[in-house]
Amino acid sequence: MISLHDRVRAVVWREDALELLDQRRLPDTVVYRRLTVAAEVAGAIRGMVVRGAPAIGIAAAYGVVLAARARYAEHPDRWRERITADLAELAAARPTAVNLVWALRRMERVIAQTAGDPAERLLAEARMIHEEDIAANRRMGELGAALLGERGAVLTHCNAGALATGGYGTALGVIRRGYEAGLVERVYADETRPWLQGARLTAWELVRDGIPVTLLADGAAAALMSQSAVRWVIVGADRIAANGDVANKIGTYGLAVAARHHGVQFMIVAPASTVDMSIASGAEIPIEQRAAEELLTLGGQPVAAAGTEVWNPSFDVTPAALVDALVTERGVVLAPDAAKMARLMAE
Amino acid sequence: MISLHDRVRAVVWREDALELLDQRRLPDTVVYRRLTVAAEVAGAIRGMVVRGAPAIGIAAAYGVVLAARARYAEHPDRWRERITADLAELAAARPTAVNLVWALRRMERVIAQTAGDPAERLLAEARMIHEEDIAANRRMGELGAALLGERGAVLTHCNAGALATGGYGTALGVIRRGYEAGLVERVYADETRPWLQGARLTAWELVRDGIPVTLLADGAAAALMSQSAVRWVIVGADRIAANGDVANKIGTYGLAVAARHHGVQFMIVAPASTVDMSIASGAEIPIEQRAAEELLTLGGQPVAAAGTEVWNPSFDVTPAALVDALVTERGVVLAPDAAKMARLMAE
Numbered sequence: 101m102i103s104l105h106d107r108v109r110a111v112v113w114r115e116d117a118l119e120l121l122d123q124r125r126l127p128d129t130v131v132y133r134r135l136t137v138a139a140e141v142a143g144a145i146r147g148m149v150v151r152g153a154p155a156i157g158i159a160a161a162y163g164v165v166l167a168a169r170a171r172y173a174e175h176p177d178r179w180r181e182r183i184t185a186d187l188a189e190l191a192a193a194r195p196t197a198v199n200l201v202w203a204l205r206r207m208e209r210v211i212a213q214t215a216g217d218p219a220e221r222l223l224a225e226a227r228m229i230h231e232e233d234i235a236a237n238r239r240m241g242e243l244g245a246a247l248l249g250e251r252g253a254v255l256t257h258c259n260a261g262a263l264a265t266g267g268y269g270t271a272l273g274v275i276r277r278g279y280e281a282g283l284v285e286r287v288y289a290d291e292t293r294p295w296l297q298g299a300r301l302t303a304w305e306l307v308r309d310g311i312p313v314t315l316l317a318d319g320a321a322a323a324l325m326s327q328s329a330v331r332w333v334i335v336g337a338d339r340i341a342a343n344g345d346v347a348n349k350i351g352t353y354g355l356a357v358a359a360r361h362h363g364v365q366f367m368i369v370a371p372a373s374t375v376d377m378s379i380a381s382g383a384e385i386p387i388e389q390r391a392a393e394e395l396l397t398l399g400g401q402p403v404a405a406a407g408t409e410v411w412n413p414s415f416d417v418t419p420a421a422l423v424d425a426l427v428t429e430r431g432v433v434l435a436p437d438a439a440k441m442a443r444l445m446a447e
Numbered sequence: 448m449i450s451l452h453d454r455v456r457a458v459v460w461r462e463d464a465l466e467l468l469d470q471r472r473l474p475d476t477v478v479y480r481r482l483t484v485a486a487e488v489a490g491a492i493r494g495m496v497v498r499g500a501p502a503i504g505i506a507a508a509y510g511v512v513l514a515a516r517a518r519y520a521e522h523p524d525r526w527r528e529r530i531t532a533d534l535a536e537l538a539a540a541r542p543t544a545v546n547l548v549w550a551l552r553r554m555e556r557v558i559a560q561t562a563g564d565p566a567e568r569l570l571a572e573a574r575m576i577h578e579e580d581i582a583a584n585r586r587m588g589e590l591g592a593a594l595l596g597e598r599g600a601v602l603t604h605c606n607a608g609a610l611a612t613g614g615y616g617t618a619l620g621v622i623r624r625g626y627e628a629g630l631v632e633r634v635y636a637d638e639t640r641p642w643l644q645g646a647r648l649t650a651w652e653l654v655r656d657g658i659p660v661t662l663l664a665d666g667a668a669a670a671l672m673s674q675s676a677v678r679w680v681i682v683g684a685d686r687i688a689a690n691g692d693v694a695n696k697i698g699t700y701g702l703a704v705a706a707r708h709h710g711v712q713f714m715i716v717a718p719a720s721t722v723d724m725s726i727a728s729g730a731e732i733p734i735e736q737r738a739a740e741e742l743l744t745l746g747g748q749p750v751a752a753a754g755t756e757v758w759n760p761s762f763d764v765t766p767a768a769l770v771d772a773l774v775t776e777r778g779v780v781l782a783p784d785a786a787k788m789a790r791l792m793a794e
Contacts, residue, residue, distance in 0.1 A: 127752040257666075288758070291742060293640055293664040296750055299742065303755040314756040315742050317640040318666040319604075319698025323763035326700065351666025353673065354705055361704045395638060395646065395662050399746035404638075404646040405474040407654040409661040411635070416670035 127304040138167035145193035152264020157199035161226035233266035236429035244274030252331035258349035259301035260336025270369040325362040337370035344420030344436030345382030356422040382417035474651040485514035492540035499611020504546035508573035580613030583776035591621030599678035605696035606648035607683025617716040641741040684717035691767030691783030692729025703769040729764035
């Protein structure tokens with residue numbers, strides 16, 4: 101078994117501050133940014149210093165600790181009302197991943213129950229959110245790997261690894277466990293435009309773990325599937341609706357369509373905190389549109405003529421009908437639908 | 448009608464030399480490279496100074512003129528045997544586009560029939576190949592636009608425009624004519640990794656023509672189709688097999704799969720010189736693999752960890768069964784198959 105402690109941590113609480121591995125600078129530079137103010141945490145989420153639905157939730161939880169410390173120091177009697185602005189800023193940092201809101205609600209419940217200096221209780225809650233996420237990833241790794249069947253290659257998109265979570269990873273957790281078990285022989289990683297999370301983050305994580313990884317352009321994935329090279333597509337999720345529809349990084353939906361066309365199986369791996377039972381279907385998931393510059397420039401240089409318009413959604417929605425397996429720490433749902441999702445979340 | 452002469456030319460014969468618009472430097476810099484030696488032409492094709500199947504064929508034809516001039520000057524009696532090395536180098540410059548070999552065969556026929564100084568006859572043949580290509584594009588523009596039906600948006604991939612041809616364009620020829628006719632309201636252009644021909648070339652051509660163009664990441668195309676925003680996918684081809692299977696820029700096949708899934712129509716536009724009746728199906732088309740660095744670096748900087756492997760095919764194969772319309776200057780083939788292709792090419 102590869103030691104968990106060898107793995108990278110995207111989010112670390114150290115000496116009374118939040119340290120975030122600056123994912124914009126990977127793979128060439130491994131540097132942590134030290135944040136002591138909640139507004140910096142919101143900025144880091146907006147600016148993608150930290151990304152990945154579970155990691156965003158964990159970072160926001162620690163952000164609440166920073167906010168509470170400052171608000172309590174300012175005004176020990178009125179910190180609870182003053183912190184609402186911090187909570188709102190953190191919640192608004194990115195719209196699609198529901199784990200952010202989920203983590204903030206957990207922190208709010210503790211805020212409501214706390215008398216006196218809240219720092220210690222809030223830090224304990226944030227740490228619990230963090231540790232529970234790692235444990236959930238380990239459990240999902242076991243459950244997902246058990247579905248893989250025969251040894252073969254898998255394809256993943258974006259980064260749903262240790263960097264996107266508290267540690268270990270959702271989709272990459274299944275892949276790590278599957279590799280240990282001899283069921284995954286190679287990982288094909290979409291580069292994942294425009295941010296190149298596949299090239300910059302997923303390949304880096306897998307190379308560190310000694311798992312064979314082959315990078316490809318997003319547009320090459322269907323051709324790869326036509327050559328029978330891939331048995332499973334395994335990806336994470338940013339929000340899952342009550343009917344099992346899944347929002348994930350732009351490009352996921354096209355992979356699901358291609359997978360179905362080729363008889364390749366399609367697995368979503370995400371903690372239960374990603375499920376939003378308050379919305380009926382994927383049509384209601386807010387999809388973040390990001391800046392045109394992400395496509396109009398490359399390394400700061402323009403690559404498209406002035407006058408070119410841009411459509412740059414950060415996520416797309418894969419209907420439940422294209423999902424063969426949805427893996428959460430609560431269990432596996434095959435061919436998800438509203439009834440199965442309700443049972444999963446009621447347990 | 449937009450004047451044809453306003454349009455850009457990727458390949459120009461001027462003052463006894465071949466001038467190629469350096470497409471690696473677009474859109475920021477419009478600069479022509481002046482070539483006087485055949486080996487430079489082969490190098491420019493390999494290095495993608497000029498790209499696009501028809502444009503490669505035309506450039507190679509002019510390259511033969513340069514080769515013949517040099518070989519005849521060297522040895523007026525033995526130039527025919529000495530030029531074979533030049534022809535072989537040009538033919539080997541890129542493997543997938545069959546127009547290259549087709550244009551060289553036409554030049555070889557003239558070489559076989561020429562006594563005395565060959566320069567003038569070969570230049571006349573190269574110019575004829577060039578002019579025929581432009582005329583074919585205009586004809587395909589008419590034929591393809593006539594298929595469009597109701598006004599709507601279209602999606603294209605890579606660049607099959609004036610830059611990829613003698614002028615006007617194959618897929619972009621249909622789009623230009625369709626826009627003039629009021630049938631195309633907007634063009635969605637895939638950026639087309641790894642070379643970004645969609646961002647750098649297609650958007651540039653369309654902005655110059657005043658046609659509304661929206662750039663998107665390749666992975667976003669399926670999500671766009673799911674929103675009913677696109678009526679046709681219109682692309683070029685690098686080689687078409689006798690059964691109607693089509694090799695085109697990597698990513699085309701995934702678009703064809705997604706188009707079929709969404710009931711979006713899929714059109715291939717290519718001159719008859721792109722059809723290779725000598726091969727039965729797409730499985731026999733040689734697919735060029737390009738350098739790993741195209742995915743491992745961005746603007747010269749590494750973006751993936753050392754140890755990452757790469758799969759970087761430049762083309763993929765779309766089976767004829769996913770093609771709704773194949774447009775050539777000889778006519779339109781709906782739902783192509785071997786019998787229909789044989790009829791088209793026999794006429």
